[in-house]
Amino acid sequence: xxxxxxxxxxxxxxxxxxxxxxxxxxxxxxxxxxxxxxxxxxxxxxxxxxxxxxxxxxxxxxxxxxxxxxxxxxxxxxxxxxxxxxxxxxxxxxxxxxxxxxxxxxxxxxxxxxxxxxxxxxxxxxxxxxxxxxxxxxxxxxxxxxxxxxxxxxxxxxxxxxxxxxxxxxxxxxxxxxxxxxxxxxxxxxxxxxxxxxxxxxxxxxxxxxxxxxxxxxxxx
Numbered sequence: 514x515x516x517x518x519x520x521x522x523x524x525x526x527x528x529x530x531x532x533x534x535x536x537x538x539x540x541x542x543x544x545x546x547x548x549x550x551x552x553x554x555x556x557x558x559x560x561x562x563x564x565x566x567x568x569x570x571x572x573x574x575x576x577x578x579x580x581x582x583x584x585x586x587x588x589x590x591x592x593x594x595x596x597x598x599x600x601x602x603x604x605x606x607x608x609x610x611x612x613x614x615x616x617x618x619x620x621x622x623x624x625x626x627x628x629x630x631x632x633x634x635x636x637x638x639x640x641x642x643x644x645x646x647x648x649x650x651x652x653x654x655x656x657x658x659x660x661x662x663x664x665x666x667x668x669x670x671x672x673x674x675x676x677x678x679x680x681x682x683x684x685x686x687x688x689x690x691x692x693x694x695x696x697x698x699x700x701x702x703x704x705x706x707x708x709x710x711x712x713x714x715x716x717x718x719x720x721x722x723x724x725x726x727x728x729x730x731x732x733x734x
Contacts, residue, residue: 558733561612562724568609569716573691575602576632577709580639581698588640602632613671616727620671627667631660631684638692642699657688668723675726683719690715 579598586592590599606628614621634656641650665681690712697705728734 558724558728561616561727562720564612565609565720565724566717568605568612569720570713571605572602572609573687573709573713573716575605576635576691577694577698577712578602580635580695583636583639584643584698588643590636603629606632616731617671623667624671627660627664631657631664634660635688635691635695639695639699642696654688654692657692658685661685661688668726672723672726672730674729675722679722683722686715687712687719 575598579595579602582592582595582598583590586595589595606625610621610625610628613624634653637656638650638653641647641653661681661684662677664684665677665679668675668680669677690708694705694708694712696702697708
């Protein structure tokens with residue numbers, strides 16, 4: 514088919530020459546209509562989504578690292594290594610809150626306080642499972658469930674476009690996937706690494722939901 518088009522083009526050129534027409538005929542280009550182009554790569558909304566994705570994925574890996582270090586140190590949360598891991602995790606919490614604060618300054622501190630409050634529940638679950646204290650582990654699961662509800666309500670109060678139940682579901686998935694990784698870590702199961710990766714891979718969906726709701730609420734692209 515390509516050769517046919519090529520020969521047809523040559524035939525047309527020859528015909529133009531034989532008829533005395535120049536082959537350098539300049540065709541007038543139709544004027545292009547001006548259209549508004551939305552930069553979906555460098556826009557404020559895209560930047561917020563990308564930053565939230567990175568920070569929330571970091572949250573999962575840093576939480577996993579802190580919990581793993583606590584297990585290695587026999588549950589002693591006061592060792593230098595555990596304290597360093599916890600400090601890095603808390604720095605990440607501050608960064609996530611700052612992203613929310615960049616859109617809603619008054620919500621930054623309440624978000625940070627709330628976000629910080631759910632991390633000890635993962636620690637309690639780990640300690641309960643590692644020491645055979647099932648009551649402590651069960652309470653931690655209940656606390657994480659209650660937190661998902663309160664966090665959903667908090668986000669909805671700031672961003673009405675995000676239903677509290679939808680945000681709650683995102684946090685429940687976060688808890689479920691990270692607890693599965695913790696269980697594998699305690700059991701010395703090599704699947705721990707894939708499970709931790711799975712927990713982190715869920716966070717882009719959470720980031721997209723948060724960023725999308727914020728963009729809609731504030732009218733940004």
